Every structure is written in structure tokens, then in C-alpha cells.
Amino acid sequence: MPIHPSAVIEEGAQVDPSAIVGPFCVIGPQVQLGANVELKSHVVVSGQTSVGADTVIFPFAVIGEIPQDLKFKGETSRLEIGARNRIREHVTMNCGTEGGGGVTRVGDDCLFMAGCHIAHDSTIGNRVVVVNNAAVAGHCIIEDEVIIGGLSGIHQWVRVGRGAIIGAITMVTHDVIPYGLVQGPRGHLDGLNLVGLKRRGVERRDITALRAAFQMLAQGEGTFHDRTVRLRDETESDYVREIVDFVLADAGRQFLTPK
Numbered sequence: 001m002p003i004h005p006s007a008v009i010e011e012g013a014q015v016d017p018s019a020i021v022g023p024f025c026v027i028g029p030q031v032q033l034g035a036n037v038e039l040k041s042h043v044v045v046s047g048q049t050s051v052g053a054d055t056v057i058f059p060f061a062v063i064g065e066i067p068q069d070l071k072f073k074g075e076t077s078r079l080e081i082g083a084r085n086r087i088r089e090h091v092t093m094n095c096g097t098e099g100g101g102g103v104t105r106v107g108d109d110c111l112f113m114a115g116c117h118i119a120h121d122s123t124i125g126n127r128v129v130v131v132n133n134a135a136v137a138g139h140c141i142i143e144d145e146v147i148i149g150g151l152s153g154i155h156q157w158v159r160v161g162r163g164a165i166i167g168a169i170t171m172v173t174h175d176v177i178p179y180g181l182v183q184g185p186r187g188h189l190d191g192l193n194l195v196g197l198k199r200r201g202v203e204r205r206d207i208t209a210l211r212a213a214f215q216m217l218a219q220g221e222g223t224f225h226d227r228t229v230r231l232r233d234e235t236e237s238d239y240v241r242e243i244v245d246f247v248l249a250d251a252g253r254q255f256l257t258p259k
Contacts, residue, residue, distance in 0.1 A: 001113055001117045002019075002020045002021070003015070003020075003021040004021060004022050004023040004024075004025070004041075004114040004184045004218070005207070006023045006024050006136045007016050007021045007024065007025040007026070007027070007039075007051045008025070008026045009021065009027045009249060010027060010028055010029040010140050011029055011115045013027045013028065013029055013030070013031045013032075013033075014031070014032045014033070015027065015031075015033045016020055016033055016034055016035045016036070016037065016053075018019045018035045018167055019033045019034070019035070019036065019037040019038070020036075020037070020038040020039065020135045021033075021039050021046075022038075022039055022040045022041035022042075022043070023041045023042070024041055024042045024095070025037075025039045025041065025042065025043045025044070025045075025220075026043075026044045026045070026046070027045050027047035028045060028047060028049070028064070029047045030048040030049070031046065031047075031048075031049050031051075031064065031188065032049070032050040033045070033051050034051060034052045034053040034054075034083070035048070035054070036052040036054045036078070037051050037052075037055050037056075037057075037121040038048060038054055038055075038056045038057070038059060040056070040057065040058045040059050041059045042059045042060050042072075042131045043057050043058075043059065043060070043061050043062075043063070044059070044062045044063065044065070044210075045063045045079070046062075046063070046064045046065055047065060047066065047078070047079060047095045047257065048064070048076065048078045048079070048095065049063060049064030049078070049079040049080075049081070049095070050078075050079075050080050050081065051063070051081045051171060052081055052082040052083035052084070052085070052108065052228070053083045053084070054083055054084045055081060055082075055083060055084060055085040055086075055087065056085075056086055056087070057087040057088075057091075057124070058087060058088045058089045058091075058114075059089050060062070060089050060090050061085065061088070061089065061090060061091045061092070062091075062092050062093075062150065063079065063081070063086050063091075063093050064074045064079045064094070064095055065092070065095070066094065066095060067094045067096070067097050067119065067120035067121075067138070067248075068094060068120070068224050069097055069138060069252070070118065071099060071139050072097050072098075072120075074173070075097070075098040076102065076121075077095040077096040077097060077098070077102040077103065077104075078095055078096060078102060078104070079093055079094070079095045079103070079104045079106075080103060080104070080105045080106065081093070081106045082106055082107045082109075082110075082212055083108045083109070084108055084109045085106065085108070085109065085110045085111070085112070085114070085219060086110070086111045086112065086236035087111050088111075088112060088114045089114045089115070090114055090115045091112045091113075091114070091115065091116055091117070091118075092117045092118070093106065093112075093117075093118040093212050094118070094119055094120045094204065095120060096120050096121045097120050097121055097138075100120060100121025100139050101121055102121075103121070104118065104119075104120055104121055104122055104123075105122075105123045105124065106118065106124045107124055107125045107126035107127075107128065107144070108127075109126055110124060110126070110127065110128045110129070110130070111128075111129045111130070112130050113129075113130060113131050113134075113150075114132050114133070114214075115133040116130055116131070116132065116133060116134045116135065116136075116148075117134075117135040117136065118130070118222070119136060119137050119138040119140070119156070119235070120138045120139075121138050121139045121143070122136050122138060122139060122140040122141070122200065123140070123142070123217035124136070124142045124144065124217055125142055125143045125144035125145070125147045125162070126144045126145070127144055127225075128142055128144070128145065128146050128147075129147045129148070130148045131147070131148060131149050131150040131152075131160050131168070132150045132151070133150055133151050133214035134148045134149065134150060134151060134152045134154075134155050134166075135152075135154070135191075135204065136148070136155035137153070137154055137155055137157075137158075137257070138156045138157075139157045140154050140155075140156065140157065140158050140159070140160070141158075141159045142159075142160045143159070143160060143161050143163075143164075144155070144163070144248065145162055145176070145196065145200070146161075146162070146163065146164050146165070146166070147164075147165045147166065147193075147196070148158050148160075148166045148167070149165070149166050149167045149168035149169070149170060149183075150168045150195065151168055152166050152167070152168060152169060152170045152171070153170075153171050153172065153179070154166070154171065154172045155171070155172060155173045155174075156177055158172055158173070158174065158176070159175045159176070159246075159253070160172070160175070160176045161177050161178030161179070161180065161242075162173070162178045162179070162198065162221045162242065162244045163178055163179040163196055163200070164176045164177070164178060164179060164181070164182065164193055164225065165180075165181055165182070165191055165193040165195075165251070166181045166182050166183070166187065167182065167183030167184070167187075167226065168183075170182060170185070170187040171185060171186055171218045172185055172187045172256070173186070173187070173256075174253075174254040174255050175191070175246075175253050175254065175255045175256065176179045176252065176255070176256055177212060177217075177243045177246055177247060177256075178239075178242050178243050178246050179190070179192050179193050179196070179239065179243070180192065180193065180199060181194075182256055183197070187256055187259045188256055188257075188258070188259045189255075189256040189258075190258070190259070191248075191258075192210055192211065192212065192214055194207065197210070203239075206237050209235065209237035209239065209240050210239055210243075212238060213231055213235065213237075213240045214245060214258070216231060217230060217231070217257070217258060218232065218257075218258035219258075222255050224247075224255065225247070227246075228243075228244055228247045228248060229248070231243070231244050232244040232248065
């Protein structure tokens with residue numbers, strides 16, 4: 001087991017024989033490190049935390065510490081991190097709370113750049129990129145393939161739909177539709193993530209359908225909810241249906257809408 005002699009691994013920790021633990025790392029007694037996990041150096045992994053295979057954690061990251069929530073009273077909670085993630089310097093990820101379900105989840109193939117924060121009870125999907133010094137607050141849901149720009153903040157309880165992009169230095173206070181583009185000091189829905197759609201090979205007819213759907217949501221008659229219902233009845237695009245399902249899943253939620 002390639003463990004540096006200066007590392008501290010507390011009794012009870014489960015470290016796969018193929019994992020690499022660099023100098024001055026500290027691993028708590030309830031931690032599980034999967035196959036080929038690498039902790040570069042000076043990494044703290046604590047709490048009831050599992051780290052999936054091939055994930056690399058860079059120096060001075062603190063993973064699995066207690067939530068930054070005054071309601072937390074020491075109850076049992078977890079942090080579950082998937083496979084093949086890249087967690088860069090000074091990243092913090094917290095365990096869950098009793099009031100939020102008790103678990104914070106991170107999917108596979110994500111990149112968390114230096115200094116970003118993932119708070120308690122949040123769920124992060126697959127292939128998500130969180131750029132330097134961005135923060136995801138408690139109880140958020142960030143779906144697959146989202147990009148969150150540097151120095152941005154996602155308010156607690158917010159959902160960000162699949163494939164959306166949040167511009168740098170943006171505060172997001174309401175839900176963001178799938179494939180949406182949000183930017184501005186107080187974020188507003190400013191279009192679609194067309195670059196991301198093209199990179200993923202989405203066909204032109206679907207992009208055209210998404211553009212038409214956005215125009216209806218932005219400029220059609222009636223309320224935002226009314227326009228979404230009309231989209232549901234009219235569209236034949238699976239991508240547009242994804243937006244419709246996202247919006248209509250909970251009628252009580254608030255969304256960022258086109259300005």
C-alpha cells in the first residue's frame with residue numbers, strides 16, 4: 001500500500017491497497033478510499049466519507065468535515081463521492097445534516113477547481129465543472145454536465161438543470177432550466193448554453209427546437225407556467241420535454257426567467 005510515512009490513517013479507515021496517500025494527509029476512522037484513489041499531500045478526509053475509484057484529491061482540500069450549519073448537532077451523516085473526480089487545491093466538501101436527508105452526494109467525472117465549496121445535503125451530478133472559488137450552498141441539486149463559473153454562488157435549495165452554464169461572478173437565487181445560460185451579478189436567464197449543446201453533438205433540429213422553446217418561454221402570452229404547459233402540449237423534442245418536466249415537477253418552485 002503506497003502510503004507516505006508522514007500520513008495519519010486512523011484505525012478503522014478502509015483504504016484500498018491500490019490507493020496512494022501522500023505526505024501529511026489525515027484520514028479519519030470512518031473513511032473509505034476506493035481503488036486507485038490518490039491524495040496528493042496535506043489532504044484531510046474525515047467523517048463518514050467514501051471516495052470512488054480513480055478520484056484524485058489535491059493538496060489542502062478538506063473533505064467530509066461537519067456542515068457549516070448551526071442546526072447541526074453532531075448527528076450521523078455522510079459524504080459520498082463517485083469515481084474519476086478531480087478535486088483541486090483548497091476545495092471543501094461537507095457531510096449532510098439530519099434535516100436534509102443526512103447525505104451529500106457527488107457523482108462521477110467531475111472537476112472541482114481550486115477553492116470551491118460543496119455544502120451539506122447537496123447533490124452534484126456527473127461531469128459537472130465547478131470553477132475556482134464558486135460555492136454551492138446546502139440542499140442544492142446540480143444535474144449532469146453543468147458548468148458553474150468562477151466566484152459564483154448557488155443559493156440554498158436551488159436546482160440547476162442538466163447542461164446549464166452559470167457565468168462567472170453570478171449569484172443564482174432560483175432554479176435554472178436545463179441547458180439555460182445564466183449570468184449577471186444577480187443571475188438572470190440570458191439564453192441557452194449553445195456551446196455546450198454543440199460540444200455534446202446535439203443535432204441541429206433539437207437545437208432549433210430549444211431556441212424556439214426559449215423564445216416562447218421568454219415572450220409568449222400568459223405566465224411562465226402557462227407557457228411551459230403550452231410547450232408540453234406542442235413539442236416533439238426530447239430536449240424541450242426535459243425542460244418542461246423540470247419546470248412542471250414542482251409547481252411551488254421559483255425559476256430564473258428570461259429578462
